[in-house]
Amino acid sequence: MDVPEHTIAAWTALVSVSRRLLEAVENDLRIAGLPELSWYDVLLEIGREGEAGIRPFDLKDRLLLPQYYTSRLLSRLEKAGAVERRPCAGDGRGHVVVLTKIGRQLRRDMWEVYSAALMRLVGIKLNANESEKLSELLSILCEPHASMV
Amino acid sequence: MDVPEHTIAAWTALVSVSRRLLEAVENDLRIAGLPELSWYDVLLEIGREGEAGIRPFDLKDRLLLPQYYTSRLLSRLEKAGAVERRPCAGDGRGHVVVLTKIGRQLRRDMWEVYSAALMRLVGIKLNANESEKLSELLSILCEPHASMV
DNA sequence: TCCATATAGATGCGATTGCATTCATATAGC
DNA sequence: GCTATATGAATGCAATCGCATCTATATGGA
Secondary structure, three states, X not given: OOOOHHHHHHHHHHHHHHHHHHHHHXXXXXXXXXXXXXXXXXXXXXXXXXXXXXXXXXXXHHHOOOHHHHHHHHHHHHHOXXXXXXXXXXXXXXXXXXXXXXXXXXXXXXHHHHHHHHHHHHHOOOOHHXXXXXXXXXXXXXXXXXXXX | OOOOHHHHHHHHHHXXXXXXXXXXXXXXXXXXXXXXXXXXXXXXXXXXXXXXXXXXXXXXXXHOOOHHHHHHHHHHHHHOOOEEEEEOOOOOOOEEEEEOHHHHHHHHHHHHHHXXXXXXXXXXXXXXXXXXXXXXXXXXXXXXXXXXX
8 A cells, every 4th residue: 555655754743742742741750759641531530520420431431441441440549549439329230439539639749740741742832823733633533534435 | 730721632632643543553453463563663674774684772762662672572573583683793792683584574464454554544534735734743842842041 | 030131340361561680791991 | 901880682570451251230022
């Protein structure tokens, strides 16, 4: 298959830049003695539901994570005291996950480092127009392509 | 730290789109019974040096991979018969890695699947202008930021 | 009611990752 | 030549990933 130069260039840039930035963020978190980035999204998503909590299968659907990954990440969060698994009224198979005080604090601590990294790596480099243009171009890549009916 | 909306949007799009596309490519490779994407870059880079081969530390520098990762990936490639490690004339500490016939074939097989995925996921979605604009915006994120002298 | 199937979630196991360390050879300074 | 340090590369070990499977409860149909 013949792939045009500009496509390869865009793909390469996309993969390498996202990797580099992610590594930089993870590095900042590690230096600050904080857990890896994936914890943040989960803490945030769980926190959104407040006292009601969230079902693990909902969490995995929202964050597009594999089921086994979600299950084990929750175990680690639980072990760290950041979340609580409570039996689920109405469905004996599953449970509900709620953020603890420790979890809320951890989310705040992570955001301090995370947001600073975001500003340094993206915020001060792209102005509003550029950021929006980037978002727009990237969103095109998510659209399902026209089928060949 | 206060991060503007457009920065968060661009960052989120960058991370989620690159992840989604990478997963799609990896999935195609797996379905075709081929190894993971990281093998391709290494096979390509080694192949570039032809019979002369390449030193592992050069390989890691070019692909920005951790040393331990490179070492073990090469072991796996060797086990698969795709590369050969040869003693290095002039430096007894290291060696030189050369692509085998099997390795060259594997690279071709992977490219067939990889390139098709690239076209489907990127090639037919962004025209030349859009691809170039995307590359340009992403490249800004690589530039070292102005220091505050 | 009873069975077949579907869904929520956990887990065994082998492979991979990441950190730190180790081993071996090179190189510099004396 | 000899020691101290630097560099190339491998590896021990604990943690994590990915796949497939397993357990338990729910749900639909005969």
